Amino acid sequence: MPHQRFQSSSINPRYPKGKISVFGINSVYPRPPWIAAWWAASFPGFGHMFIGKYFYGFVLVIWELVINSKANINMAIALSFLGRFDEAREILNEDWALMYVGVYVYSIWDSYRCAVEINKSHKLSEIEDAPITPSEVSFFDVIVLDKKHPWLGLVWSVISPGLGQLYGGSTIIGTFILGWWIFVCYKAVAIRSWLYSFLGDFSSAAAIVDWHWYLFLPSIYSFAIYQAYSSVNENNTLFDIEQVRYLRARADHLAQQHPADDVQNTVQIIATFEHSPFVEMAIHDLEKLGVPPHRVVAMPVENLVTDTHIIDSIHQVDGRSILDGAMMSAAIFSILGTIYGFVWYLGPIIWGLIGMVGGFLIGLTIELLFTKGKFRFTSRRKAEVIIKVTCQVSLQHQLLHILKARKASGFVIMPQMSESV
Known part of the structure; x- marks a missing residue:
């Protein structure tokens, strides 16, 4: 930590x-x-x-x-x-x-x-x-x-x-x-x-x-x-x-406040977002709607290890991408194709392009063969930020409109639970 x-x-x-x-x-x-x-x-x-x-x-x-x-x-x-x-x-x-x-x-x-x-x-x-x-x-x-x-x-x-x-x-x-x-x-x-x-x-x-x-x-x-x-x-x-650091700092700041709020006649809504400017826009819109800042809790989700995917986003902690070897191989075979293209029929341009595409596919194949575990063609859609909002029931419709407008991945309205004494 x-x-x-x-x-x-x-x-x-x-x-x-x-x-x-x-x-x-x-x-x-x-x-x-x-x-x-x-x-x-x-x-x-x-x-x-x-x-x-x-x-x-x-x-x-x-x-x-x-x-x-x-x-x-x-x-x-x-x-x-x-x-x-x-x-x-x-x-x-x-x-x-x-x-x-x-x-x-x-x-x-x-x-x-x-x-x-x-x-x-x-x-x-x-x-x-x-x-x-x-x-x-x-x-x-x-x-x-x-x-x-x-x-x-x-x-x-x-x-x-x-x-x-x-x-x-x-x-x-x-x-x-x-x-x-x-x-x-x-x-x-x-x-x-x-x-x-x-x-x-x-x-x-x-x-x-x-x-x-x-x-x-x-x-x-x-x-x-x-x-x-x-x-x-x-x-x-x-x-x-x-x-992530902004949301953590915001959460730490709000955690230091302990307001005694009336929780009667309120509703809790939990929404998920991908990391984007829409997260902070949504928080601002909710506060502008009249929801107190301490009732808008936004926390990033800790990423776990995911399956390897071909169209990756280099989000691994070691900076590795499955396209590293593919692009290096593309460069090598593109140069070789260009050199031999000067004496082969199709010329250096066409053979250079063939070498680049062929080298990319060869490098990608080698990467996949040496990659341990399962892999997917594309990455799964992830919810990276969770926002929990506690607001008056009368604001529920407007709140959901804000979440949809700000590209929330999904939301759930929490059921009212009776408090045990």
Whole structure:
């Protein structure tokens, strides 16, 4: 149990759980270190961005694009996979390549180390149970911590990397990814190549595309999709945590009051809600209706371990998602499909997409095989907040109207029990 509970979000915690600002939303979340290390290996900088160290990520992404280009690393890798080893050695710039190796290894090691440290900070922030400011208003933007749909973030990133991050409230991250995506697509002549591929002119598509720059795209695309999905989930979790702490603080405050109320001619109604802004709106509406605050008891439900489900929301305490392996496999097979697509009939675009979809399904299958216990395709609907209202019988109809308008999952009118002396 937490050692203390703050009642004011103005208190600065020693171990903050999350931060909301004009630059976006960031949180201390228990992300698996080995997944951070893998994304760093896929593209230096992505491992740090995955764990929320965005400035480190920006520096390393810029470094990767510059030094990789100078050393011709991508071309050397592609030629090596195609068995053209002499050409790979000839095209590789050894001076720049030696500079590349040290920072590449550091990126993997440091992303793993930082993930471990952030996990420790997460545990300390849970012990401190410090508050989170749920909104930020500035001259440039209005940032509100609210519930969003993770799959919408994923879909927007499929349309264009960066859009999913903007949807999730990460302004700087979305702008950075979108900007680099446009730049790399321009250097790779990717848009024209995609057009030729979808028109069936595969030879022209392979002829005009810049191999070196195009090989950056599968990693950027896969990471943008996964990061948008996971960041929206993490922001949703941060919203739940903030609301849980608010409701606990409210309950503690009301528990200190002991009013002597007349309980005659009253009715008790219990309603269930999912975590959302509607919970606090409902409480405000009930108090505005005339129900005393101490007669509106709102408490969060403690979550128990649930079955694994494919379309998960990364709500596990260890930060694991069943889509982790699927997206990593998608990135690997997308790169391989792109490389071999330069010499196969359908070209690098089509084979890259085939590799991404096929890799996703392979990774998902492996995850499911190694997942212990039963799993479901989707998660069960959960009631996460219980509100108990004691009010005059005359207010019952209006109270039920408020609960329906504020999206209560369900309600029950408690039967009147005779008091025993």
